[in-house]
Amino acid sequence: MERRQFLKVSATATGGMMLWFACGKSKGKQEPTGDGEAPQPSGEGADLNAWIRIDPDDTVTFRIADAEMGQGIMTAVSMILAEELDASWGKVKAEHAPSDSEKYGSQSTGGSTTIRQGWEPMRVAGAKARVMLVAAAAERLGVAAAELTTEASQVVHAASGRKLRYGELVAAAAKIAPPEQPELKAAARYHLVGKATPRLDTRAKVLGQAVYGLDVRLPGMLTAQVVRAPMMGAKPKKIDDAAARAVAGVRDIVTITSGVAVIADHFWAAKLGREALVIEWEGGDAGLDTAGVSRKLAEAVGKGVEVRKDGDAAKTLGAATKKLRASYEVPYLAHAPMEPLSATVHVHDDLCEIWTGTQTASFTVMKAAAILAISPEKVKVTTTFMGGGFGRRSQVDFVADAVEVARAAKVPVKTVWTREDDVRGGQYRPAALSEIEGALDADGWPVAWRQRIASPSILAALGPLKKGVDATSVEGVDNLPYGIPNVHVTYANPALPVTTWFWRSVGSSQNAWSVEHFLDELARLGGKDPLEVRRRLLADKPRHLGVLEAAAKAAAWGTPALAGRARGLAVHESFGSFVAQAAEVSIENGAPRIHHVWCAIDCGRIVNPSTITAQMESGIVYGLSAALHGAIGFEGGRITTSNFHDYPVVRMGDMPVIDVILVESTADPGGVGEPATPPIAPAVCNALLALTGKPVHRLPIKLTA
Amino acid sequence: MGYRINVNGEVREVEATPDMPRLWVLRDLLGLTGTKYGCGMAQCRACTVHIAGEPAFACQTAIAAVGDRPVTTIEGLSTDGGKTLHAVQEAWIALDVPQCGWCQPGQIMSAVALLGKTPAPTDEQIDEGMNGNICRCGTYSRIKLAIHRAAKGGV
Incomplete structure (x- = not known):
């Protein structure tokens, strides 16, 4: 059985998600991912373009160039393609496309862009293939293409009642030149887009058959773990590997750029091997501790460069009688996707084959090619399913390790990270400090806003910052939506020896909190209702207002909450979408208890309401884990946080009831993977402010008696 | 050491050290990758299997401690090669x-x-x-x- 599985994996190695079938139980015929019939031999099938293949049995296979990490894009992109193609949904399968920059351009998934950027090109791809099928049918039937229509994977000639299946047309259609500008379907004719559609990957995931990066198995494969420096920047000075080499199952120990790799028969032997390694480290910053991070932020915050200046905030603040000043601080955060990181690499015959759950096949190719000094064409990436990404898998450090290990081992090696490696591995959401001052006019309405931000830059590691500003660190503040006449925003990039990376919703994850919570503090100072203040200041922002009103209505804003509870509101625009949330909160055993969240989103055109709802729940839970628990700690240069016992996350028992409202819109699609994360922390903190009268100035939330 | 273990109704023979957790026996020795690794320290339950009908952390259960008690994994929950689901x-x-x-x-x-x-x-x-x-x-x-x-x- 094992051998057979290996062969199947190898045979389909470039077929992306065909790996699903290969590693399931080998007894009997495997189930396809959709609800269609099992795949048939596909000798006369053909590709109509890079994304669409049709087989003689009418099975339509979509190759999805972006990464499915749980957010549902494999299904949503398939819906868009199938809509324009008029494909029968029951016959649709989807798989990750192989890495191929010529066919797919950049294959990177982040910034909630898959549907936003794919909406137009995927419709066009589907429509082009449809036109080719119609042209093939016209030729075969001897009628004009204009007399033909398409439905459910068939071309129909209504006048004669004749029908041809896509499966019998595809070979001829593939020889027809694609049209330059195919006509796109009118939205009124959509039967898939906008309709709640079950995910194509559900069944494989529920059966335990879906193959993730960590599940990849190849013939003769070894498994490696890497011991990385306990302090960022440290290097091994002396390695005693005698005891490690004596561990049963350990095959080799090699030094790579990031540390010392133990290569073994399997995970367990690699783990025992690494525990037996004795490494003396040198270098690294031993002075870093958690309080030191806060100090660095505080030292930098007043020394920023200007990001935005409207009116004269300093003068207005100086003259105001009602004003407020507060500091908001957030810690470094790990992504902690449920599936720890891994990459399986085989370097052979001048080729590098990689199987991994990556958000960026493109950078994976470039990184491997650079390490091995081979041309990018010699690197092949098979993207597997991934057990969460949240931005972590758009960094390629774990792939780099695996490539170096596989080069040394000369056989296929899966290099895996333990959970501790993951939590201690850097690439964190940056810590941040915002100092905000606000002034009210005589009637209690905000008229000045000064926000000074200090946060270590993510982008500085990738290239020089434009005018000294990391755009991700100030997002949500540089575009502060409120109609306040005097606004001043600055940004400082404090030097800290901690690697940072994009974390679900990036700068908005902290800036929505500081902005929205401070606005409630100002509303309170002015004796105003938080909804009234937002209504007034967002008078010319219809999409903000639309979601705000929808969430407030759902939450019955203005009616009293149950005894001991209070509600808070927040609204934020990010990644092309607008989200408002209301949270109802109480205090139980000295900690916030979130009972209910009402979430309204305007993400423009709705593709799959089911996954949008799921992404709202997902973003809320992710943001709630950070607001209630998330913090990476440092002591003596070492990271003290390591696993879910000291990096806790929201569990079933902490889960609020979540109601999601999808606001109708005809605007082009916005993102949905990230925009639900930013508003939850301020919605909860605003509820706590209403409940206790005390603001929350540091995350994660610690209530004081 | 050689172990005879009962997984999803089949008796399988594996070579492992006595301390090897059931999780890695299933995943790395038997190819049953449906059982997942999430934390390795009984914090997340991604590795939950049934041992003699009781839920257990596969990451915390050494192979030597399981003996011949029957183990059910996600792959064994459905029958008929995945046609008949639980x-x-x-x-x-x-x-x-x-x-x-x-x-x-x-x-x-x-x-x-x-x-x-x-x-x-x-x-x-x-x-x-x-x-x-x-x-x-x-x-x-x-x-x-x-x-x-x-x-x-x-x-």
Whole structure:
């Protein structure tokens, strides 16, 4: 059985998600991912373009160039393609496309862009293939293409009642030149887009058959773990590997750029091997501790460069009688996707084959090619399913390790990270400090806003910052939506020896909190209702207002909450979408208890309401884990946080009831993977402010008696 | 050392050190990768399997401690090579529960165990019974609905 599985994996190695079938139980015929019939031999099938293949049995296979990490894009992109193609949904399968920059351009998934950027090109791809099928049918039937229509994977000639299946047309259609500008379907004719559609990957995931990066198995494969420096920047000075080499199952120990790799028969032997390694480290910053991070932020915050200046905030603040000043601080955060990181690499015959759950096949190719000094064409990436990404898998450090290990081992090696490696591995959401001052006019309405931000830059590691500003660190503040006449925003990039990376919703994850919570503090100072203040200041922002009103209505804003509870509101625009949330909160055993969240989103055109709802729940839970628990700690240069016992996350028992409202819109699609994360922390903190009268100035939330 | 173990109704022979956790025996020696690794320290329950019908952390159970007690993994929950699913799996599909899906085999194994002991659980009993299983994607709401659905026989 094992051998057979290996062969199947190898045979389909470039077929992306065909790996699903290969590693399931080998007894009997495997189930396809959709609800269609099992795949048939596909000798006369053909590709109509890079994304669409049709087989003689009418099975339509979509190759999805972006990464499915749980957010549902494999299904949503398939819906868009199938809509324009008029494909029968029951016959649709989807798989990750192989890495191929010529066919797919950049294959990177982040910034909630898959549907936003794919909406137009995927419709066009589907429509082009449809036109080719119609042209093939016209030729075969001897009628004009204009007399033909398409439905459910068939071309129909209504006048004669004749029908041809896509499966019998595809070979001829593939020889027809694609049209330059195919006509796109009118939205009124959509039967898939906008309709709640079950995910194509559900069944494989529920059966335990879906193959993730960590599940990849190849013939003769070894498994490696890497011991990385306990302090960022440290290097091994002396390695005693005698005891490690004596561990049963350990095959080799090699030094790579990031540390010392133990290569073994399997995970367990690699783990025992690494525990037996004795490494003396040198270098690294031993002075870093958690309080030191806060100090660095505080030292930098007043020394920023200007990001935005409207009116004269300093003068207005100086003259105001009602004003407020507060500091908001957030810690470094790990992504902690449920599936720890891994990459399986085989370097052979001048080729590098990689199987991994990556958000960026493109950078994976470039990184491997650079390490091995081979041309990018010699690197092949098979993207597997991934057990969460949240931005972590758009960094390629774990792939780099695996490539170096596989080069040394000369056989296929899966290099895996333990959970501790993951939590201690850097690439964190940056810590941040915002100092905000606000002034009210005589009637209690905000008229000045000064926000000074200090946060270590993510982008500085990738290239020089434009005018000294990391755009991700100030997002949500540089575009502060409120109609306040005097606004001043600055940004400082404090030097800290901690690697940072994009974390679900990036700068908005902290800036929505500081902005929205401070606005409630100002509303309170002015004796105003938080909804009234937002209504007034967002008078010319219809999409903000639309979601705000929808969430407030759902939450019955203005009616009293149950005894001991209070509600808070927040609204934020990010990644092309607008989200408002209301949270109802109480205090139980000295900690916030979130009972209910009402979430309204305007993400423009709705593709799959089911996954949008799921992404709202997902973003809320992710943001709630950070607001209630998330913090990476440092002591003596070492990271003290390591696993879910000291990096806790929201569990079933902490889960609020979540109601999601999808606001109708005809605007082009916005993102949905990230925009639900930013508003939850301020919605909860605003509820706590209403409940206790005390603001929350540091995350994660610690209530004081 | 050689061990004879009973997994999903089949007796399998493996070579392993006595301390090797069942999780890695299943995944790396038997190729049963449906059982997932999430933390390695009994914090997340992604590795939940049933040992003699009781839910267990595969990451904390050394092979030597299991003996010949029967082990059921997610692959053994369905029958007929995945054609006939367990009622809990059917409910998971009906409600489209998974997002990334990594934690779901463990969630499903925990839910099956919960329903075995408490056939018609309240929300509070589900919270308690499932609190050990972490999901980073936030599928908890749908998991709760799916457990109620399975408890009612798929309605």
